[in-house]
Amino acid sequence: MSYLTHASRAEAFNLDHERTSWHDETLWFVRQKRDKAVYAVPEFQELRNLASAIKDHTLSRLDEYLAQFEAAAQTNGVRVHWAADAAEHNAIVLDIIRARGATRVVKSKSMLTEECHLNPYxxxxxxxxxxxxxxxxIIQMRDEPPSHIVLPAIHLKKEDVGATFFKHLGTAEGLTDPQQLTEAARQHLRAKFLAGEVALTGVNFAIAETGSVVVCTNEGNxxxxxxxxxxxxxxxxxEKLIPRLSDLGVFTRLLARSATxxxxxxxxxxxxKPMPGREMHIIIVDNERTQQLGRPDFRASLKCIRCGACMNTCPVYRRxxxxxxxxxxxxxxxxxxxxxxxxxxxxxxxFASTLCGSCTDVCPVKIDIHVQLYKWRQIVSEANHLPTAKKIGLKFMGRLLASPTAFKLSGSFGRRALRLLPYGLTHNQTVNAWAIARELPEPPQQxxxxxxxxQPQPAT
Structure with a gap:
């Protein structure tokens, strides 16, 4: 089976130059807001260190904390379920809904249920x-997946939302006023809330000590x-577990500042615990997380608290x-x-990264993101999943850079070629993809x- 590459999908997104620039600028604005919020907290780096250490500790004893969490939750009257994968998770949710005889579900944002493709199921x-x-x-109406874990419709403009609401909610054609669009959504959703028979939520943090789950939202939905x-x-x-209730304050001080x-x-x-006469269920899902936990080079990725800061700063994601x-x-x-x-x-x-390290710099739990990306590149290469052109190019460059003589001669040839060859050849976009949106540097004389x-050499 062949798959579309990131580059080919990105090329399609970049066909709309105005939208691409707007997307880039909007996310950079969110990154700047993050910086201002961080600089206002003198101990922010200490909080990052503490959060990282708490997550490292939890992952090192994950089995113990999972058992503790389950026992505490059951003591609270919560029904705890375990799901090995997405299919098992979805089946459990459906069983709970059917046991109640329900047909209407209201759901708040949950990247895990998106991962499990729960909605279409x-x-x-x-x-x-x-x-x-x-x-x-908004994106559910458009039958699209989220494009960001915190800002799921960040790829859409208010004109897109207006057109979507005109089609699905019957608002006035051409309406783009954010306040009026939000009010239309509010009226639409209020009826759905009142009719809901089962509420599905994600979990931002789960506390092993108390058996509680914590959900963070800005809309109160x-x-x-x-x-x-x-x-x-x-x-x-x-991976959502933290050991104690007292640990939560560290993460709540980091999450929103890093995200928005x-x-x-x-x-x-x-x-x-459930209110009297009601039910509360918690489904604990693996879905390949233990496999990642067993990879020493990538275990730290499970520390992620889904703030999206790495996306807001990444020059590749933004464009x-x-x-x-x-x-x-x-x-x-x-x-x-x-x-x-x-x-x-x-x-x-x-490979959809410059390895600039900006993602690592902003990560609130100090995941070495760019290092792990580099290590995945090595695994992809060893598994023979590189495109043929890249494979040949890397092999050629490896031999070239391993030979001082070949490197010296190629540099000399390249400098002369850039000076002597016509611009239309050196900047041909078929041959030199770098020149599609960039100017090549002026070649040095030596x-x-x-x-x-x-240069004069120092006396020995």
Whole structure:
């Protein structure tokens, strides 16, 4: 089976130059907000160190904390389920819904359920599933996946949203006022909340000490859904655990600042036990996470708290769009997680990076993202999943750089060729893809080696 590469998907996104530039500038604005919020907290780097250490500790004893969490949750009256993969997770959710005789589900944002493709599974089984996060609801109407884990509709402009609401909600044609569009969505969703029979949520943090799950939102949609529906189902990956309630404050101070530049999310809701006469279920999901845990070079990727900071700063993501990654979690962190799921399908994603290290610099839990991307490149190469042209090119460059004489001669030839050959040949976009959007540097008259040879040598 052949798959579209990241480059080919990014090329399609870049056909709309105005949208590409707007996408780039918008995400960079969010990155700048993050910086301002971080600089206002003198101890921010200490918080990063502490959060990283807590996550390292938790992953080193994950089996113990999972057992502790399950026992505490069951003591609270919560029904705990275990799912080895996406199929098992989806089947458990459907069983819970059917046991209640329900057909209408309201769902808040959950990247895990996106990963498991829960929505199409339930819809196929005759269940109405309504995403209640505004961005998620917009892309659900458009039948699109999210392009960002925090800003799922960041690839859309207000004109796109207006056209979508005109088609699905009957708003005025051409309406683009954000306040009016939001009010239309509010009225539409309020009826769905009131009719919801089961509320599905994700989990931002799960606390082993108390058996509680914590959900962070800015819209309060998770709270409203859970408050109204008689059944609450929370889906969590095994990596969401932290040991103690006292650890939570470290992560809540990091999450919103890293994600959107806010001091804290508007709602940080704790769910510990079901209300009288109601049900609460927690589904703990593996879905290849233990495989990543068993990879020493990539274990730290499970520390991710899904803030999206690495996406907002990544020059490749900002100009290629989230859909170019063809994975639930796009951007730099997604390029680490996706090869663990399907190495062949996602073999181009570790190369969708400049390895500039900006992602690592902003990561609130100090994941060495660019280092892991480099290590995945080596694995992709060893597994023989490189495109033929890249494979030949890398082999050629490896031999060239291993020979001082060949390197010296090639440099001399390249400098002369850039000076003597016509511009139309050196900047031919078929031969030189670098020249599509960049100007080549002016060739120097001599190499550093030649210049150094001319300098007076110190006496020995």
């Amino acid at each position: 339930l819809i196929k089984e005759g269940i109405e599933v309504i995403d209640t996060d505004l961005g998620e609801r 998770a709270d409203l859904g859970v408050s109204l529906a008689p059944v609450h189902v929370a889906s969590m990956g095994i 530049g806010q001091p804290v999310t508007t709602y940080t809701s704790h769910y510990t 290629s769009g989230g859909h170019s990654y063809d994975f639930t979690v796009p951007g730099p962190i997604g390029s680490i997680l996706s090869p663990n799921i399907d190495l062949k399908k996602h073999s181009t994603l570790p 190499s550093f080696r030649e210049w150094f040879a001319q």
